[in-house]
Amino acid sequence: MFKRYADDQVVRGIMRYFSNEKENEKMQALDIGCGCGRHAKVCLEMGMHVKAVDIEEQNIVDTKMLLNEYLNKKLQVECADFLNMNETNAYDLIVAWNFLYAYNDKPEDCTDRLKKIVTMLKGGGKVIMSLKSDEDSWKTSGVKRGGGSGVIDNPLYDAPGYVFYSQDEMVDAISECGLAIDYFEKFSRTYAMDWKNLSSNEEWKSKKLDVNEVWYAICATKK
Ligand SMILES: C[S@@+](CC[C@H](N)C(=O)[O-])C[C@H]1O[C@@H](n2cnc3c(N)ncnc32)[C@H](O)[C@@H]1O
Numbered sequence: 194m195f196k197r198y199a200d201d202q203v204v205r206g207i208m209r210y211f212s213n214e215k216e217n218e219k220m221q222a223l224d225i226g227c228g229c230g231r232h233a234k235v236c237l238e239m240g241m242h243v244k245a246v247d248i249e250e251q252n253i254v255d256t257k258m259l260l261n262e263y264l265n266k267k268l269q270v271e272c273a274d275f276l277n278m279n280e281t282n283a284y285d286l287i288v289a290w291n292f293l294y295a296y297n298d299k300p301e302d303c304t305d306r307l308k309k310i311v312t313m314l315k316g317g318g319k320v321i322m323s324l325k326s327d328e329d330s331w332k333t334s335g336v337k338r339g340g341g342s343g344v345i346d347n348p349l350y351d352a353p354g355y356v357f358y359s360q361d362e363m364v365d366a367i368s369e370c371g372l373a374i375d376y377f378e379k380f381s382r383t384y385a386m387d388w389k390n391l392s393s394n395e396e397w398k399s400k401k402l403d404v405n406e407v408w409y410a411i412c413a414t415k416k
Contacts, residue, residue, distance in 0.1 A: 197259065199231045202380065202410035203290055206321040207235050210375065210412060211286060214240040220285040223313065225275050226292035230256030236286065237263050244269045246278065281312050289322040294408075297354040300343040307370045314415040320372065326379060326407035327357040334404075349386070363409055372413035381407040 211217055217240035224233040227245035229252060236243045237260065245256050245268065253272040260268055287310050297303050303324075310320055325331070335345035335355060346353040358366060360379070367374055383405045391397040 197229060197231055199235045200290065202323070202378065203232050203288060203321055204235055206376070206410065206412045207239055207286075210319055211236075211239055211241070217241045221283065222286040222288065223284045224288045224290075225310070226289065227256055227270075228252050228291075230259045230270075232288045232290055233268065234260055236288070237267055241286065242267045244271065246271045246273050246275060248272070248274050276306070276309070278313070282315050284314050285318045287314060287318070287320045287322075289320060291323055293322055294325040294356055295347075295352040295354055297344055297356050298338075300356050302354070303356045304366050304370055307367070307372075311371045311415055316415055318415050319375070319412060320415075321410075321412050324363055324409045324411065325355060325357045326381075326409060327359045327362075328381075328405070329357055329407040330403070330405045331355060332357045358409070360409075363411075367411065367413055371416050373416050375412045375414055377409050377411040379407060379409055381405055 211220065220241040222236040222241045222243045224230070224236065224243060224245045227233050227247045230245050233243045233245040233256065243263070245260075247253055247256065250272050253270055256270050257264060260270075264270065289310060293303050293306055314320065331345060331347050335347050338344045338346055338354070343356060345355045345357070347355060364374065383402045385391050385397065385402045386404050388397070391400065
């Protein structure tokens with residue numbers, strides 16, 4: 194099963210803005226591209242009603258298994274393409290974690306999907322999402338798609354179509370989509386893709402670890 198435990202940036206965002214469990218009983222959350230449901234779980238544990246959506250049937254099976262106790266009570270799970278969802282002004286919180294920066298054919302696809310999220314939020318509703326920084330090493334080591342499109346395919350993961358933002362670009366893009374940023378943090382993870390090789394001849398002592406993934410964790414409110 195795909196990662197079971199929630200990322201701390203998502204947990205912190207939810208705890209920061211949705212800490213009142215009594216109030217949360219009235220809240221409707223959506224987890225888009227829910228994977229195994231690890232972030233839907235946090236929303237449920239904090240008292241919210243949740244819809245978890247993923248395009249892959251296996252992820253829906255995994256989410257149902259993980260969150261069986263909530264199913265058809267506070268939780269709805271749907272195998273669907275988010276782009277075909279047509280709810281508007283429906284959600285108090287949307288979690289779009291490790292979702293928007295991938296699966297893009299053109300750079301604008303990322304902001305078009307974010308604009309769709311904004312239409313799905315109620316006025317004053319919040320989105321918790323991650324985007325990739327242009328400092329991320331996949332930007333240079335990934336395979337560029339098309340001429341000058343700004344979309345990169347990652348040869349190692351089955352999540353093609355990455356887009357990357359500088360901090361200024363990220364702030365502008367979010368504002369243009371109709372959101373006010375409440376809070377963001379930049380976080381990174383540096384690791385060796387081929388640790389066994391690096392360690393066999395102690396090359397790691399003189400060589401930089403080769404992958405430095407850099408993300409923004411963002412919480413923003415519909416204006
Ligand atoms: C990198 S995974 C992240 C999963 C989850 N948010 C998490 O953090 O564990 C991205 C997920 O988005 C799903 N996905 C991709 N395109 C989608 C779409 N158009 N509609 C719904 N889900 C989609 C994939 O199947 C995958 O489970």
